[in-house]
Amino acid sequence: MKHISRFQLRRLQTLYSVVTSRELGGEGSREARLSWAAKAIGRTIASFSDLDSNEANQLIDTLQAELGQASFKPFRRISDRDRAQAAGTEGRKRSPQDVKTIICAEDFSRINDAVARLGWTREQLEAWLASSSSPLKGLTAIRTLGDANRVWWALKNMLKREGKWKVQRSARKRAETVQ
Secondary structure, three states, X not given: OOEOOXXXXXXXXXXXXXXXXXXXXXXXXXXXXXXXXXXXXXXXXXXXXXXXXXXXXHHHHHHHHHHOOOOXXXXXXXXXXXXXXXXXXXXXXXXXXXXXXXXXXXXXHHHHXXXXXXXXXXXXXXXHHHOOOOOOOOOOOOOEHHHHHHHHHHHHHHHHHOOOOOOOOOHHHHHHOOO
C-alpha cells in the first residue's frame, strides 16, 4: 500500500476547500472533511494522511468532477531503460539504425490524439503518409518507434503552426492552478 503523496494531499485539501466555498452554507470544518472522505472511500480515517494513493486519487477525481474539471493523469515514466532510450533516439537522423523497436499502443494513441487535434480523418492521415512530404518518405505503415517518432514530430510541428499545440506544464504547476 502506497501512502498519499504530498502533492496529492495538497491537491485534495485545495479542491475540497474550493468545492465547499462554492456551496452555499458548505461546511469546511475538519470533521466535515474527514466525514465526507470516509463516506466516499468506505472506511473511517483520522486524517487525510491515513489515505493510500489510490484512495486519494479517487477523492481528487470526485472533487474535480464536481468542479467540472477533467481528471488529471500525470506523465507516466517509461520504466524500462532500453525503451526510454529508444523513445528518445529512434527516428533521429544520426541515431544508430541497427536496432528497431516495435511501436506500442501508447505511441499510436499519441499520434491519433495529434491527428484528432488537427481535425484530420484517417484517410487524410494515410494520404499525407503516402505523399512525398511525409516523414516516412512515402511509406504508409508506421511499424517502428523510429517511424512513430518521425510522424509525431512532424504532427507536433503542424499543431504548433496552427496554434493548436499547448505546452505541457509540470504537475506541480497544475496542482497549484485551481480553475
